[in-house]
Amino acid sequence: MAVFTICLLNGASFGCVLFLLSSGLSLVLGLMGILNLAHGVLYMLGAYIGWTIAAHLGYSFWIAALTAGFATGVMGLIMERGFLRRLIGLPNEQVLLTIGFVYIITNICLWIWGSIAKPPFTAKFLTGAFTVVGWPYPYSRVAIIVVGLSVAFGLWWLQEKTRIGAIVRAGMDDREMTKGLGINLELIAGALFFVGAFLAGFAGVIGAQLIGANLGHGLDILLLALIVVVIGGMGSVQGSLVGAMMIGLVDAFGKILFPDFAMFMLYFLMVIVLVIKPTGLLGRKL
Amino acid sequence: MNQRLSTAVPYLIAVVILVALPLVLQSYYLSVATMILIFGLFAMSLNVIFGHTGLNSLGHAAFFGTAGYVTGIAIVTYGVKSFWTSAPLGILGAAVTAAIFGIIALRVSGVYFLLVTFALGQLLWTVAEKWNSVTMGRSGFVGIPAPDLGLSFLDLESPVGFYYFVFVVFSVCYYLMARLHRSPFGYALQGIRERESRMRALGYNVWLYKYIAYIVAAVFAGMGGILYAHFNGSIAPSHVGFSTSALGMLMVILGGAGVLWGPVLGAALIILLQGFASLLVPARWPLILGALFVIGVMGFRGGIGLHMVKTVRRVFSRGSNQG
Amino acid sequence: MEAIRVEGLYKSFGGVVATSNVSFKVDVGGRLVIIGPNGAGKSTLFNLLNGQLPLDSGKVFLFGEDVTHLPLHKRAHRGMARSFQLTSLFPELTVMDNMMLALHGLRKSRFNPFRRTGSYSTLRDKGKDLLSLFDLWSKRDEQIKMISYGEQRKLEIALCLASNPRLLLLDEPSAGLTTSERQVVMEMIRNLPPDIAVIIVDHDMDLVFGLANRIIVLHFGQIIAEGTPEEIQAHPKVKEVYMGIEEGNGNA
Numbered sequence: 001m002a003v004f005t006i007c008l009l010n011g012a013s014f015g016c017v018l019f020l021l022s023s024g025l026s027l028v029l030g031l032m033g034i035l036n037l038a039h040g041v042l043y044m045l046g047a048y049i050g051w052t053i054a055a056h057l058g059y060s061f062w063i064a065a066l067t068a069g070f071a072t073g074v075m076g077l078i079m080e081r082g083f084l085r086r087l088i089g090l091p092n093e094q095v096l097l098t099i100g101f102v103y104i105i106t107n108i109c110l111w112i113w114g115s116i117a118k119p120p121f122t123a124k125f126l127t128g129a130f131t132v133v134g135w136p137y138p139y140s141r142v143a144i145i146v147v148g149l150s151v152a153f154g155l156w157w158l159q160e161k162t163r164i165g166a167i168v169r170a171g172m173d174d175r176e177m178t179k180g181l182g183i184n185l186e187l188i189a190g191a192l193f194f195v196g197a198f199l200a201g202f203a204g205v206i207g208a209q210l211i212g213a214n215l216g217h218g219l220d221i222l223l224l225a226l227i228v229v230v231i232g233g234m235g236s237v238q239g240s241l242v243g244a245m246m247i248g249l250v251d252a253f254g255k256i257l258f259p260d261f262a263m264f265m266l267y268f269l270m271v272i273v274l275v276i277k278p279t280g281l282l283g284r285k286l
Numbered sequence: 287m288n289q290r291l292s293t294a295v296p297y298l299i300a301v302v303i304l305v306a307l308p309l310v311l312q313s314y315y316l317s318v319a320t321m322i323l324i325f326g327l328f329a330m331s332l333n334v335i336f337g338h339t340g341l342n343s344l345g346h347a348a349f350f351g352t353a354g355y356v357t358g359i360a361i362v363t364y365g366v367k368s369f370w371t372s373a374p375l376g377i378l379g380a381a382v383t384a385a386i387f388g389i390i391a392l393r394v395s396g397v398y399f400l401l402v403t404f405a406l407g408q409l410l411w412t413v414a415e416k417w418n419s420v421t422m423g424r425s426g427f428v429g430i431p432a433p434d435l436g437l438s439f440l441d442l443e444s445p446v447g448f449y450y451f452v453f454v455v456f457s458v459c460y461y462l463m464a465r466l467h468r469s470p471f472g473y474a475l476q477g478i479r480e481r482e483s484r485m486r487a488l489g490y491n492v493w494l495y496k497y498i499a500y501i502v503a504a505v506f507a508g509m510g511g512i513l514y515a516h517f518n519g520s521i522a523p524s525h526v527g528f529s530t531s532a533l534g535m536l537m538v539i540l541g542g543a544g545v546l547w548g549p550v551l552g553a554a555l556i557i558l559l560q561g562f563a564s565l566l567v568p569a570r571w572p573l574i575l576g577a578l579f580v581i582g583v584m585g586f587r588g589g590i591g592l593h594m595v596k597t598v599r600r601v602f603s604r605g606s607n608q609g
Numbered sequence: 610m611e612a613i614r615v616e617g618l619y620k621s622f623g624g625v626v627a628t629s630n631v632s633f634k635v636d637v638g639g640r641l642v643i644i645g646p647n648g649a650g651k652s653t654l655f656n657l658l659n660g661q662l663p664l665d666s667g668k669v670f671l672f673g674e675d676v677t678h679l680p681l682h683k684r685a686h687r688g689m690a691r692s693f694q695l696t697s698l699f700p701e702l703t704v705m706d707n708m709m710l711a712l713h714g715l716r717k718s719r720f721n722p723f724r725r726t727g728s729y730s731t732l733r734d735k736g737k738d739l740l741s742l743f744d745l746w747s748k749r750d751e752q753i754k755m756i757s758y759g760e761q762r763k764l765e766i767a768l769c770l771a772s773n774p775r776l777l778l779l780d781e782p783s784a785g786l787t788t789s790e791r792q793v794v795m796e797m798i799r800n801l802p803p804d805i806a807v808i809i810v811d812h813d814m815d816l817v818f819g820l821a822n823r824i825i826v827l828h829f830g831q832i833i834a835e836g837t838p839e840e841i842q843a844h845p846k847v848k849e850v851y852m853g854i855e856e857g858n859g860n861a
Contacts, residue, residue: 087584271402469721474713483697487659488771488772490719491680
């Protein structure tokens, strides 16, 4: 029973990290039709920048998280404004471009931070643990859940209750029509891209409390994010949250129950969902 | 008649150069040339579905790697001696995989197709990594010897012998793909790329064409994988997964999907650059590769191969106009 | 002998009804023209006949056979050919390549992965005949994106004839053409073999009344009038629907 609860909490906390990462990927895919495979390296970049600011230089963890997010947000903006928007209507080329950035950013991270992984780090006041069902449970993980769910709520509120959210949803359903209404969809799309990239870097720092920072993350976390987006659904906050939680739980329980099969299971699930309901469990029609 | 001659001449020149290469190059560079032919074959196979048919697949290496693994396992684990047995087994492995994957992947299109092919490729990658008893796991399947053709005069252990072997296989495959390109089937693939709805209205079973093309492309990719397994003596999970698929895609884009030999050019470019980089700035090669991706996609629309062809055509037509 | 018969066709998209209770038949040799204001559902109807869109309900019979659930490409093999309102050619390929693709469409040879397309001499001759008929032979080696719009529209129709169809669906054949080009297209349709059945959707009243021996008027996806050209011209409901929509309508 204790193991179950711990696994549940672990799954939920990792799920929150995944949510922070995947929401950006999902929304950009839904609105702009761009599959940004570089999203994973933005996470990784964020984790490294956060490490430098918080663990290496000793500044506040939350400042590190926000700064990292801002840096990756800018990086994302450069990617979108400088390159992706010149390839409108060419989805194949766009994907390949993002692959290029994966290589570039990964290598830059190697150049700056070296090949040795950075261990997990957290805010000073978050070191320490609760006692949950007789086991110690880190404050940091609980904090992740709190942060993740708060952001999820905020994004959902933006999506459902604000005008901007309505515009984004309209843009996903019918791009031409929305633009025809005089709305500057390009600007909003760019802003969305920034937000997504920001969240990726932010997630990198948040997640670094669990897995630190290392070069393999660029691809590993991307793969998980893709699975989240496919299973949970593209283009919606709720989809990303549900998908992320599912993957987080499968990962947490999988590590205990069937460690070698966990990845295989996830890809298998991904294929099944793609074939039966390509838009995912809670996704919008693309 | 003149037209036929003019298209044949460049090929003849290329063949002569390729055949004469071992006389000029040292064994290290000859290995590089061999690698170029092998990956050129892989990239060309991807072009069958990507350039000709318009299907963007991020999991093509699955067939390259699978064939390599099947061939390796047949030879090392099961003691199959002859190349003439182990190679068809490898090809069969690639074909069966494609037959299964094709049914799944072709249910969707666009971004979803990209994601499904990606996921399927990664699925096989996890199998290669985890199924230690069969595939030797993460470190790769090693111990694959040179192919045994049963021909005593050809020493396939030497770089020169192996180079000629690869050259022959490459040429045969190139020829077959060239015939395919010019055949009614090949044109139908192009038609599907350009306007699927029209093709259906004309009476073509579009799904069937895509499915067959997918399998044919897998077979050629598999051939490349078999050659690579023998060349390298080993095959690893990375040869099944995303990184090799993306590399192939880059070769096609850089070299040009519109010309048959474009992908080979792309392969040459990347492999040569990788060679230079490993001498001068080995740690920065991925950075350069990434930059190549960006440049290739943003800059050379249609690939370098197409630009070369257009330039040559312009030069020659100007010449004849003045005549 | 009827070429095509449809019964009770119904199609809606979400809440919007595009086609409602459409039934008609065309005999072999018939020349049916479907007219109606924009948004009346003419192209949707064609897509339903063709098989490009699945029906919600209703039946389609082709030469007596129920083809309602037959996939698009199989209908081509049953003798149906269709041109598209938005030019639907293969832009990167040459005129001759386009024609060869159309010519191979119903033949076993379309699966041949080895023989050069250019070596099919009988087909090439047929292609030459068809292209010459439409005055396109001289442009045979040009890419589609290089020829004029009028030439593209002509090729659009020429491709339909490649399969020796018994039923021809022409979707706005005169769209975007100059007056003289329209005359040419009208002549070509008039000269089509009499044993082919033709259904045309168009707006050009000269073409409509010049070619049709039967007219159907669609409005909001329903048939509001059907009859000979004379009957339609005198039909009160038709005048009501078209009043103010088609000004300068010399034939009304």
